[in-house]
Amino acid sequence: MNGPFRMSPVSLFCLLLFVVLPASAAVDAKPAMRVLRDECVGCHKPGKAKGGLLLTTYEKMMKGGDNGAAVVPGKASQSPLYQLVLKDADPHMPPKKDLLATQIMALKSWIDAGAVWDASVFDESPAVKPVKLSAMPASYQPTLALALSPDEKMMAVARANVVFILDLSKPERPVLGKLEGQTEAVSSLAWSPDGKSLVSGGFQKITLWDIAALKQVRQVQETLLGSITALVMDVSGKGIFAADGETGGAGFIRCFDAATGKLLATWKAHEDNVLSLRLSKKGDRLLSGGADKLAKLWDATSHKLVATYEGHTNHVVSVALNHDAAQIATAGADREVKLWNTVTGEQETTLGDKKTAFAALSWSADGKTLVALTEKGAGATYTDFVRHTGGERSERAKERKLPSLGESPTQVAISADSKWIYAGTFEGRLYAWDVASGKAAAEVKF
Secondary structure (H helix, E strand, O other), rough: EEEEEEHHHHHHHHHHHHHOHHHHHOOOOHHHHHHHHHHHHHHHHEEEHHHOOOOHHHHHHOEEEEEEOOOOOOOOOHHHHOOOOOOOOOOOOOOOOOOHHHHHHHHHHHOOOOOOOHHHHHHHOOOOOOOOOOOOOOOOOOEEEEOOOOOOEEEEEEEEEEEHHHHHOOOOEEEEEEEEOOOOOOOEEEOOOOEEEEEEEEOEEEEEOOOOOOOOEEEEEEOOOOOOOOOOOOOOOOOOEEEEEEOOOOOOEEEEEEOOOOEEEEEEOOOOEEEEEHHHHHHHHOEEOOOOOOEEEEEEEOOOOOEEEEEEOOOOEEEEEEOOEEEEEEEOOOOOOEEEEEEOOHHHHEOOOOOOOEEEEEEOOOOOOOEEOOOOOEEEEEEEEOOOOOOOOOOOOOOEEOOOOOOOEEEEEOOOOOOEEEEEEOOOOEEEEEEOOOOEEEOOOO
């Protein structure tokens, strides 16, 4: 170095800033918060607060549990949250595994730096955990998903890990072909708008099928957390919306490019699993129902929340949109079906006898007929809804009972003309009601 060393004013300012800033400013809270989210919150959340400790907010963490404070900001050596994750800790947390050294160091550094809270981490999708599935028992043959093709000439029906394509143009509804190759149960199905492709969802897997060739086109497995509980394709056929999440964890909606399988967007939709998805006829609105007792309406392009519908006291197990998206229906495990006005956001009508939890909903394409099935296989169609105008809640609609299945239904679909209703069951069967005849549902053999 030639001549005396001289520091520029800008460099001197940066050096002084580094010296005087507290240690917490130099530590990124996200790595430690992700450890809390992925490894700790599962046992320390509302409804499952082991040791009385909640780790879902800063205030709850600082309140501590049955044994006192969990974190002493600035002092990891005095914080049970850090001390109990060490390899030789007794008791040891998490109870059945050791954290990675990098995870332990992230917790230590974070606490020593002041345990600054970053709630945004809880809106991120957790890291995917590899899961090795055991072979399905031969006796496990549920029909968990079914879907009418856009022209209603075909129906896709999943039984265990096989998807059957039925020809609805013929009275006997023969099997046109089978989609095979998945090792896990198929939990959701969706057709492309042109009816040439079908998407199926399994455990941590989405598969796109060519219907004419009855072959897989591609699979998507990255980023998916658990069972794909619901699927829809956008009106262009270029995008796939999929709902997934760890059991008992937050529910996420993801959007994939159908042509490449590339993940386009992910957002946290519900605090618990997403159980149902529907897309409006125009394709501008996406409706979701979750185990967090809420239904939510999203802008299908921007993925921004449009409205939240709160009123159920248990899981929202199924949702439906009418033909112009002016009304939505939500079916709950609380034994009620509710109709909502999407313009005002108000609840308009309540349906059901409040004796049995509901399991599935579907709305006819013209918006005139809503079908709802209970978990015991009873069902009804509703027409001529009387809208709620304020004051007392309306429970009026023209109701027509359906003969009971005597089995627990999983999914229901109604034809555009409201003449046929199809239901799958946990027993692996498919039933069809001829609505006009009023006769008991006939089993569709496949």
